[in-house]
Amino acid sequence: MADFIDRVVLHVTGGNGGHGCVSVHREKFKPLGGPDGGNGGNGGDVRLVADGNVHTLLDFHHRPHQKAGNGKPGMGSHRNGANGEGLTLRVPPGTVVATQSGEVLADLAVAGSEYTVAPGGRGGLGNAALASSRRKAPGFALLGEPGEETTVVLELKSVADVGLVGFPSAGKSSLISVISAARPKIADYPFTTLVPNLGVVQAGQFTFTVADVPGLIPGAAQGKGLGLEFLRHVERTSVLVHVVDCATLEPGRDPLSDIDALTKELDEYGDLAGRAGIVALTKIDVPEARELAEFITPDLRERGFEVFAISAVTHEGLDALTFALGAAVERYRLAHPIEEAPRVVIRPKAIGEDEFSVRPDPQSPGGFIVEGTKPVRWIRQTDFTNDEAVGFLADRLAKLGVEAELAREGALPGCDVTIGDVSFGWEPTAESVAGEMGVVAFGHRGTDPRLEAAETRARVSADERRAAKRGRRIPYELKESDGYEIEEPDER
Template sequence: MTTFVDRVELNVAAGNGGHGCASVHREKFKPLGGPDGGNGGRGGDVILVVDQDITTLLDYHHHPHRKATNGQPGAGDNREGKNGKDLILPVPDGTVVLDNNGEVLADLVGQGTQFVAGQGGRGGLGNAALASARRKAPGFALLGEPGESRDIVLELKTVADVALVGYPSAGKSSLISVLSAAKPKIADYPFTTLVPNLGVVTAGATVYTIADVPGLIPGASQGRGLGLEFLRHVERCEVLVHVLDTATLESHRDPASDLDVIEAELAQYGGLGDRPRVVVLNKVDIPDGKDLADMIRPDLEARGYRVFEVSAVARQGLKELSYALADIVATARAAKPVQEATRIVIRPKAVDDAGFTVTKEADGLFRVRGEKPERWVRQTDFNNDEAVGYLADRLNRLGVEAALLKAGARAMDGVAIGSDEDAVVFDWEPSMSAGAEMLGRRGEDHRFEAPRPSAQRRRDRDAERDEAQGEYDDFSPF
């Protein structure tokens, strides 16, 4: 059973952010020392990292669900929660990350290249961080945000300079075994090679990699045989080498027709038309193979191909082939533009960008979408009236209420914040702009007010006693 896997579907879930803490500092002789709730910790990210020691996606095939750790909640005495630990997932060089729709998210090439597949959730602020001159003692804290969770597809495209393509049993595995130190499976039956083999070849001062792609047959680009599964492994190569069998026992085949069939499959797959081609006529150690090679070679050279006659078994013509491929690879490398340092482009938002949108749907529901409103909703504890009022004030300051009025919203119209899956729906009241009035003087705690002088307290107590005595005298029967 093969242990090579080059395509997997992976579910990644980043860690959730820890909740903030609502706490009041207490100590001897100072029972109400102010808010001291700490912030929640950040959730861990899920990060894909290229590791040269990894050559297959087999581990993710067996374990397709990966989750980072959550952030810890904050605590009193201004203690912040511990951040979640990032989950590092090593992947082979040449891994392509796609979403469910097939859109490429990242192309990971080069040792150490990283891609954040899942962003950890932010930790919620504690009431100490929410305190201000107007809100001296918040009785609430913000909730931590959930981590990003999504399904992605990982596809491995072998990073090789030279790709050997051809019919099954054309001798590709034998050729790579004598050109490099690779030890692929070799046998005298078709489809011996079930997975791509990779070898390293040294020719003079040039070192290049060579890949043996499993045999192609007519219809490979549409999924016949193994071609569709492994054609992706030739996409990154600098040169394509057609390995043609000059000693085939099948009467309906010959090297020229084999070449035409493979070229047709490569053309249907697409994206490989600009790669230089080299033709290798293999098995010339067999008399009939040598005669056929001498017969077909002039025709192939007339078509513009560079042709080499070799025998992997007898080790004939290998040095010339190896150095010729090294020259092509070196020329291709020199022609590549020098990669510039990564530049970070900062695009500020437009002056008139409110950061949210308000749309009226067919059923009369007004939907609010935007990064800030949706994040604030996720952070709100709707069991706490003060937290709900704080959300109302934030939305009002952002301009959501004004936008709703402009869009034609009226009292008791339905308003949804967020997408259909996680939206918060409520009946809108324009008076929400005065959220503080609905909940009283939010953020002010009478326990933190300065105590009145003792003389004033005595006068207030005497006045209350006299008032009570006067009410008693009014109702006295005497």
């Protein structure tokens, strides 16, 4: 007999993004081919998909570690790396995805529902994609971002139309075995049923599923006996049936007290007692049980229950019970239609939410911690062995406003700043921030005002030569703001 697993701890990892490529086009008679490094491919995602053909979490019990494929690195000649192969994990409908602390991430209640549990990392840009008017031949590329790694708890809550609830050995397994093709284990001792059994019932024009779940005892809502193992699988049912043993010889028990105990446990777990409007009095093939069923039926009907006296041995009363169940399920379906598999959206980003935040570092006096999706991702994509790549990171952070926010928070040059898992001594590079602090900054990385001044002088000389040929002179005044000193003219 195959094992039934309804709760597993799953460790998943998205694929890593491929690194970008640093390459310069080299071809005969084309000395200035320019950068042609391709981008790295994205890492594959790990997705959970509810599949109606899957009924247990057994596969993940034996293989709790799952990882998607990595993206391929970029190559020269503008060749991008291939994306990593995604990993699709199929789970039974009714699977709840939660963190280890109990926070629900997704509820895959309907077949076709899906949830990306571990996104893959982005591929790094090659130097061809990083080229610009200021940076014509980048000597660096971005690294691929590592895939997300997380641990989740998968918990299966059976999706059935009808749930059979009752004390151990009340006759639930016998009932489902005669009204459907299910073949559960049947024996004359308590807790014979240790795992849920699902059966499909056809009653005229009605077709519905019935779940036979482990027996219930007082205190189950607090975990006594099989406790939550039982209640988890009746949480999603639309109709609950009290299965009451009228032939029990256990002292201190009778059908009315059994129903009271069941109702109390259902209410304590999650206000489920309102779904239990039908009572099945079993084992009426025993003369004493039949007499007891006839005696208590008026009392149960006064409480608002539909009462059916049945026998799994002689099949007496089964037709009336199944048609009543079919009608109750149909009423529930009309009141709660399911049009399509729900699209699960988890923790959407609020409109206008800041892209980053700066706060003091409690473990480093005078230091600061920068948090945010973009800064952390940029840190992961930076090759810190390449000075040009580090300069590009500084430009990105300054453009995002990180340096200005650090200055507003009171950061001083040289203080420790932590982004992600990287700490460094902060030196402002933005001209506006550096000017307020009295620090010299050369502006954007890859530019130098001294070189720009030399280019200006050469351009002025060329303009003057062309103007002299035409017999006129173009005045051009050099300013200190152009990046070099102005000498006073010679008095001679």
